[in-house]
Amino acid sequence: xxxxxxxxxxxxxxxxxxxxxxxxxxxxxxxxxxxxxxxxxxxxxxxxxxxxxxxxxxxxxxxxxxxxxxxxxxxxxxxxxxxxxxxxxxxxxxxxxxxxxxxxxxxxxxxxxxxxxxxxxxxxxxxxxxxxxxxxxxxxxxxxxxxxxxxxxxxxxxxxxxxxxxxxxxxxxxxxxxxxxxxxxxx
Amino acid sequence: xxxxxxxxxxxxxxxxxxxxxxxxxxxxxxxxxxxxxxxxxxxxxxxxxxxxxxxxxxxxxxxxxxxxxxxxxxxxxxxxxxxxxxxxxxxxxxxxxxxxxxxxxxxxxxxxxxxxxxxxxxxxxxxxxxxxxxxxxxxxxxxxxxxxxxxxxxxxxxxxxxxxxxxxxxxxxxxxxxxxxxxxx
Numbered sequence: 001x002x003x004x005x006x007x008x009x010x011x012x013x014x015x016x017x018x019x020x021x022x023x024x025x026x027x028x029x030x031x032x033x034x035x036x037x038x039x040x041x042x043x044x045x046x047x048x049x050x051x052x053x054x055x056x057x058x059x060x061x062x063x064x065x066x067x068x069x070x071x072x073x074x075x076x077x078x079x080x081x082x083x084x085x086x087x088x089x090x091x092x093x094x095x096x097x098x099x100x101x102x103x104x105x106x107x108x109x110x111x112x113x114x115x116x117x118x119x120x121x122x123x124x125x126x127x128x129x130x131x132x133x134x135x136x137x138x139x140x141x142x143x144x145x146x147x148x149x150x151x152x153x154x155x156x157x158x159x160x161x162x163x164x165x166x167x168x169x170x171x172x173x174x175x176x177x178x179x180x181x182x183x184x185x186x187x
Numbered sequence: 188x189x190x191x192x193x194x195x196x197x198x199x200x201x202x203x204x205x206x207x208x209x210x211x212x213x214x215x216x217x218x219x220x221x222x223x224x225x226x227x228x229x230x231x232x233x234x235x236x237x238x239x240x241x242x243x244x245x246x247x248x249x250x251x252x253x254x255x256x257x258x259x260x261x262x263x264x265x266x267x268x269x270x271x272x273x274x275x276x277x278x279x280x281x282x283x284x285x286x287x288x289x290x291x292x293x294x295x296x297x298x299x300x301x302x303x304x305x306x307x308x309x310x311x312x313x314x315x316x317x318x319x320x321x322x323x324x325x326x327x328x329x330x331x332x333x334x335x336x337x338x339x340x341x342x343x344x345x346x347x348x349x350x351x352x353x354x355x356x357x358x359x360x361x362x363x364x365x366x367x368x369x370x371x372x
């Protein structure tokens with residue numbers, strides 16, 4: 001397999017272990033907006049729940065029972081793309097009302113993000129892409145109570161002097177060439 | 188109380204990437220680029236401490252998989268599955284053959300009726316999946332072992348035989364259409 005890139009394989013879903021199934025279903029459906037598609041006994045033991053909000057995907061998030069009380073989480077982020085900065089601000093207001101833990105908005109220059117914990121300490125990210133690219137990792141504080149137009153202007157001022165700064169279109173074209181050059185099949 | 192069907196669903200939010208804590212960054216980056224064809228897009232110091240690496244094989248996504256250093260020693264993986272969609276059954280069979288040739292341990296092919304899956308553990312015990320859709324839907328969970336070394340037409344025939352008497356069985360297009368209606372409510 002080292003001679004050429006493996007066939008295309010695109011990340012579509014993630015499953016993780018949970019302690020309190022009902023509480024986690026409530027959170028992911030009510031707060032994130034996923035829909036429960038199926039629930040039942042799991043062939044590997046315990047119970048399994050499938051959640052999605054893409055009509056062509058049976059599941060995008062899978063919850064499996066069996067996380068022990070003393071077991072940590074190795075999840076650094078489970079990240080969901082939202083349609084716009086305006087939608088991100090709407091989520092932010094809802095998360096404040098929900099009193100989620102570790103609520104931390106972050107400006108990555110190429111994306112505006114909100115990080116927070118689900119009820120079992122898994123770190124969730126909601127994000128909207130900016131019209132620009134800048135070398136990563138890049139992270140600055142972000143105040144999502146400010147109007148969207150103000151945030152757009154502040155972001156451009158913040159990153160336009162960065163050596164890795166370019167338009168999103170220019171960066172995507174560069175990524176496309178890189179993936180092709182390395183023998184891949186860009187989606 | 189779920190907001191489903193009550194006209195106040197949250198704005199659209201689609202899962203696009205996943206980050207996990209790792210023990211051995213170099214080994215994990217090498218494994219995911221070689222086995223799944225991901226590309227390292229950036230790597231550097233992490234503002235939350237340690238190091239972070241970004242991987243993608245989609246031109247418009249900076250990262251689909253993220254590795255962050257600092258997984259505590261001895262910490263069990265809480266990942267049940269990290270799953271990648273492949274083109275078709277032939278592609279899935281090619282992955283299986285390539286992994287077998289590499290001597291990959293712990294491969295577990297499962298026929299879910301609505302999808303054919305290959306599960307296996309990465310070097311740090313996280314369960315990975317490559318899968319493709321069957322032409323049908325059947326209520327989940329549904330899981331039977333199957334043999335990915337058999338020809339694709341044999342697998343297809345056996346799959347239909349396995350699910351055709353299940354009352355929830357229907358063509359995939361019909362199920363997707365139903366989901367579209369449900370999600371629009």
